[in-house]
Amino acid sequence: MKNFTRLFTVIDETTKTSEKTKAMSEYFSTCSPADGAWTIYFLTGRKLRQLVPTARLRQTTKELAGLSDWLFAESYDAVGDLAETIALLLPPAKNSSDIPLHKWVEERLIPLRNMEETEQISKLISYWDELTTAERLVLNKLITGSFRVGVSQQLVTKALSKTSGIDEATVAHRLMGEWQPTPAFFEGLQNADTKDADASKPYPFYLAYPLEQETSALGDPGEWLAEWKWDGIRSQLIRREGETFIWSRGEDLITDRFPELVEASQFLPDGTVIDGEILAWSEGEVMPFAQLQTRIARKTLTKKILNDVPVALMAYDILEFQGHDIRQLPMNERRQILARLLAPGTLDNAPSCRGQLHPTFRISPSLTCSSWEELTEARTNSRELKVEGLMLKRANSPYGVGRRKGDWWKWKVNPYSIDAVLIYAQRGHGKRASLYTDYTFGVWQEGKLVPVAKAYSGLDDKEIRQVDDFIRKNTLEKFGPVRTVKPQLVFEIAFEGIQHSPRHKSGIAVRFPRIARWRIDKPMEEADSLDTLAALIEGKVALKNSDTANNAIKFDTMADSSGEGE
Amino acid sequence: MASRLIQTTDRGLYCSAGDIYIDPWRAVDRALITHAHSDHARWGSRDYLCARPGEGVLRHRIGQDTSIESLPYGETRKINDVTVSFHPAGHILGSAQIRVERAGEVWVVSGDYKLDPDPTCELWEPVKCNTFITESTFGLPIYRWQEGSELMADINGWWEKNKSEGKSSLLLAYALGKAQRLMMGLDTSIGPIYTHGAVEALNEVYRESGVKLPDSARLSSNPKGTKYAGAMIIAPPSAYGTPWQRQLNPVSGAFASGWMMVRGIRRRRSLDKGFPVSDHCDWPSLLRAIQLTEAENILVTHGSSAILVRHLRELGLNADTLSTQFEGEEETPAAGEHSEDPEVTELASTEETTESTEVVEA
Numbered sequence: 013m014k015n016f017t018r019l020f021t022v023i024d025e026t027t028k029t030s031e032k033t034k035a036m037s038e039y040f041s042t043c044s045p046a047d048g049a050w051t052i053y054f055l056t057g058r059k060l061r062q063l064v065p066t067a068r069l070r071q072t073t074k075e076l077a078g079l080s081d082w083l084f085a086e087s088y089d090a091v092g093d094l095a096e097t098i099a100l101l102l103p104p105a106k107n108s109s110d111i112p113l114h115k116w117v118e119e120r121l122i123p124l125r126n127m128e129e130t131e132q133i134s135k136l137i138s139y140w141d142e143l144t145t146a147e148r149l150v151l152n153k154l155i156t157g158s159f160r161v162g163v164s165q166q167l168v169t170k171a172l173s174k175t176s177g178i179d180e181a182t183v184a185h186r187l188m189g190e191w192q193p194t195p196a197f198f199e200g201l202q203n204a205d206t207k208d209a210d211a212s213k214p215y216p217f218y219l220a221y222p223l224e225q226e227t228s229a230l231g232d233p234g235e236w237l238a239e240w241k242w243d244g245i246r247s248q249l250i251r252r253e254g255e256t257f258i259w260s261r262g263e264d265l266i267t268d269r270f271p272e273l274v275e276a277s278q279f280l281p282d283g284t285v286i287d288g289e290i291l292a293w294s295e296g297e298v299m300p301f302a303q304l305q306t307r308i309a310r311k312t313l314t315k316k317i318l319n320d321v322p323v324a325l326m327a328y329d330i331l332e333f334q335g336h337d338i339r340q341l342p343m344n345e346r347r348q349i350l351a352r353l354l355a356p357g358t359l360d361n362a363p364s365c366r367g368q369l370h371p372t373f374r375i376s377p378s379l380t381c382s383s384w385e386e387l388t389e390a391r392t393n394s395r396e397l398k399v400e401g402l403m404l405k406r407a408n409s410p411y412g413v414g415r416r417k418g419d420w421w422k423w424k425v426n427p428y429s430i431d432a433v434l435i436y437a438q439r440g441h442g443k444r445a446s447l448y449t450d451y452t453f454g455v456w457q458e459g460k461l462v463p464v465a466k467a468y469s470g471l472d473d474k475e476i477r478q479v480d481d482f483i484r485k486n487t488l489e490k491f492g493p494v495r496t497v498k499p500q501l502v503f504e505i506a507f508e509g510i511q512h513s514p515r516h517k518s519g520i521a522v523r524f525p526r527i528a529r530w531r532i533d534k535p536m537e538e539a540d541s542l543d544t545l546a547a548l549i550e551g552k553v554a555l556k557n558s559d560t561a562n563n564a565i566k567f568d569t570m571a572d573s574s575g576e577g578e
Numbered sequence: 579m580a581s582r583l584i585q586t587t588d589r590g591l592y593c594s595a596g597d598i599y600i601d602p603w604r605a606v607d608r609a610l611i612t613h614a615h616s617d618h619a620r621w622g623s624r625d626y627l628c629a630r631p632g633e634g635v636l637r638h639r640i641g642q643d644t645s646i647e648s649l650p651y652g653e654t655r656k657i658n659d660v661t662v663s664f665h666p667a668g669h670i671l672g673s674a675q676i677r678v679e680r681a682g683e684v685w686v687v688s689g690d691y692k693l694d695p696d697p698t699c700e701l702w703e704p705v706k707c708n709t710f711i712t713e714s715t716f717g718l719p720i721y722r723w724q725e726g727s728e729l730m731a732d733i734n735g736w737w738e739k740n741k742s743e744g745k746s747s748l749l750l751a752y753a754l755g756k757a758q759r760l761m762m763g764l765d766t767s768i769g770p771i772y773t774h775g776a777v778e779a780l781n782e783v784y785r786e787s788g789v790k791l792p793d794s795a796r797l798s799s800n801p802k803g804t805k806y807a808g809a810m811i812i813a814p815p816s817a818y819g820t821p822w823q824r825q826l827n828p829v830s831g832a833f834a835s836g837w838m839m840v841r842g843i844r845r846r847r848s849l850d851k852g853f854p855v856s857d858h859c860d861w862p863s864l865l866r867a868i869q870l871t872e873a874e875n876i877l878v879t880h881g882s883s884a885i886l887v888r889h890l891r892e893l894g895l896n897a898d899t900l901s902t903q904f905e906g907e908e909e910t911p912a913a914g915e916h917s918e919d920p921e922v923t924e925l926a927s928t929e930e931t932t933e934s935t936e937v938v939e940a
């Protein structure tokens with residue numbers, strides 16, 4: 013636990029990725045394979061299911077520290093994080109120990125889950141009593157499933173690659189999908205000879221950056237491929253050894269959500285991996301994203317839902333063909349291979365559909381790219397076509413790993429925006445746990461503010477502190493963690509989409525809302541009304557000025573991290 | 579009800595029986611000063627009285643020509659109808675609790691204090707009294723300071739690590755008290771110690787007062803282009819992020835403050851390290867001090883006073899809040915920092931507090 017805590021502390025304290033990578037690779041080069049596997053497990057955001065009920069953790073802490081309920085609550089309010097509050101409040105430890113991480117997890121933590129209450133509490137007490145405050149913090153975070161630390165999977169990959177000398181792409185590939193945190197897994201990661209036997213393994217997705225510069229900066233348009241940016245679930249469809257696997261970008265195996273894709277993929281030869289977008293698709297056009305979400309959310313897929321929301325895979329790339337990793341081939345060659353594979357008649361057993369492509373497999377069409385002006389013009393049709401804008405891909409580029417600048421750009425149409433009033437606030441997570449950073453915004457309806465959007469991102473650190481200060485001074489009521497705030501501050505909220513939703517109080521749901529800027533200049537009376545939002549759905553209201561749009565684009569990446577679309 | 583021996587007035591804590599003020603926030607005739615921090619020792623009064631070891635520091639802070647008299651710890655002085663004496667508070671050099679007695683009734687104004695040992699000043703001494711006025715800067719059970727030796731081992735370990743990486747170590751600490759206390763624990767075998775001018779000025783006063791600080795030199799006395807890899811530089815928090823700091827690159831910065839106890843606050847400072855160390859009491863010390871005074875009335879000021887009062891009442895004590903201006907202008911500190919503490923004010927007031935009020939009212 014000491015080594016793991018030290019690693020956590022170093023990563024937690026620095027903002028420099030070079031130092032984080034260095035700390036991780038030092039750790040990985042000295043740790044046991046068993047510890048290494050669990051460390052990767054936690055660093056990449058995997059969690060143990062809650063081991064001890066939160067209420068029990070609180071109660072035990074209060075008893076050990078001799079604190080009344082309100083004093084615990086005040087402490088929690090000042091700290092903003094339960095695991096940390098507990099770590100700080102517990103009486104100083106009387107013992108110390110240095111048991112390796114994997115022993116903690118396998119022999120101590122996981123068994124907690126099936127213990128009865130008294131035994132669980134007595135174990136907890138004895139565990140806490142042998143750890144420092146920093147170690148308790150880590151332990152509590154593992155127990156409550158709230159362990160988060162500022163490294164991306166990409167950075168973990170980089171560190172492992174640095175330690176083992178194996179290229180990043182291979183490590184990234186091995187880290188994907190489902191795996192067990194065993195010593196064998198850790199050794200396999202670092203072993204140059206490992207046969208990557210798992211047929212289901214996807215490749216790391218290559219992600220685009222939002223285009224910030226002028227298109228002219230991209231050079232000759234002839235060197236670029238342009239296609240629509242579809243609003244669906246970015247997915248990889250894998251056909252290997254007679255089986256189909258579908259992965260979402262969030263690395264969830266979602267095969268069972270899309271039986272028609274599995275069915276349709278039977279014709280694909282073994283050793284095929286297609287990258288594309290799963291779309292709700294009906295009568296030749298894409299349906300709203302919310303429809304698609306119902307396919308993911310349902311536990312069981314009924315006949316009705318399969319009928320109501322048919323899907324298609326809009327394929328735009330091929331990463332593996334005839335069992336070979338072809339990610340290093342140029343983009344335009346990969347597209348040709350994709351076209352040959354999915355085009356009618358090229359495969360004898362392909363189920364043909366009036367001589368057309370199979371309805372569930374489509375190739376994302378290429379736009380002619382003779383001038384940037386032409387593309388700029390084409391892009392203005394995005395909303396009509398129900399796409400989010402354009403994707404620009406360099407014709408001779410290989411398929412990369414992770415989010416890299418240079419070869420792929422997303423060039424979205426301007427998002428929607430409204431001015432709304434801050435009405436509720438909640439504390440954030442992680443770095444912002446002691447600050448009020450999760451906001452709910454309302455717009456006017458008959459003299460009242462109705463909540464329409466929740467947003468977390470978009471303010472800079474200084475603004476966040478100012479808003480936090482305002483919230484603390486202007487709290488009208490507290491409901492659990494939620495504070496009702498005196499309506500006063502106005503923010504411009506940008507979002508990607510808007511639709512009717514009976515589930516929401518306002519009757520309206522917005523997609524990917526984020527704060528575009530703080531409208532210090534606007535009194536709250538001038539915030540938008542629900543009618544304005546309703547008009548946006550009908551498409552009656554023009555977009556705001558482009559200044560707004562530019563502002564909003566900056567936050568694109570943040571909104572994306574919560575989303576499925578790419 | 580008979581009037582209280584000490585009351586708050588618009589000028590500060592006032593004892594009418596002695597016609598004296600304690601740590602007044604406006605100019606008065608006769609001011610008794612607990613210690614030289616700016617929220618307690620203000621310029622402009624006619625006559626000052628403080629504890630003998632604190633005279634040099636106070637003079638440095640409020641002027642060479644001011645009328646300042648001092649008393650050794652424990653020595654009594656009769657002023658009008660009261661007897662006053664100064665007792666060690668353990669906060670900074672010469673800091674004192676002020677005991678005021680009239681006809682057998684004893685009040686103690688503790689100023690700022692801590693119970694943990696500090697090599698730059700005398701250990702806090704419990705003074706039995708009827709009414710105890712206490713601060714509560716860190717009045718929450720999450721605040722529990724580590725042992726001084728552990729803390730210094732952490733700081734020296736950080737210094738050593740920076741040295742091995744070819745970096746300088748910039749330790750930000752309040753210039754009066756905290757800086758000197760930390761210097762006493764530095765392992766000078768690691769490297770040289772340099773200081774910001776604001777710190778060195780006080781180091782000189784400390785040395786003159788007999789505190790054996792390790793050697794240190796003003797950074798500004800070095801020729802331009804001096805390399806600081808492996809050196810320790812002590813500066814006030816306000817120096818952080820200024821052009822002054824550039825000469826230290828590559829540098830690792832750390833902030834030494836009690837607020838660093840909380841991870842979220844630690845992480846919001848864009849510093850490499852936060853060392854939770856304070857010259858104020860932690861929660862267990864507050865409770866212990868209050869118990870040792872055997873006071874039947876406790877008046878709480880500074881910071882989390884409402885919380886401490888409620889807790890003391892639950893313990894069956896007669897406690898109340900006392901509103902003073904020691905809380906400075908930051909009654910609701912930005913970002914949850916319950917701060918009247920000069921060590922934070924210095925950092926926060928420039929960038930956070932002032933602006934936030936402006937913006938909100940705009």
Ligand SMILES: [Zn+2]
Nearest residue numbers: 613615669690
């Ligand atoms: Zn002080």
Ligand SMILES: [Zn+2]
Nearest residue numbers: 615617690904
């Ligand atoms: Zn003070």
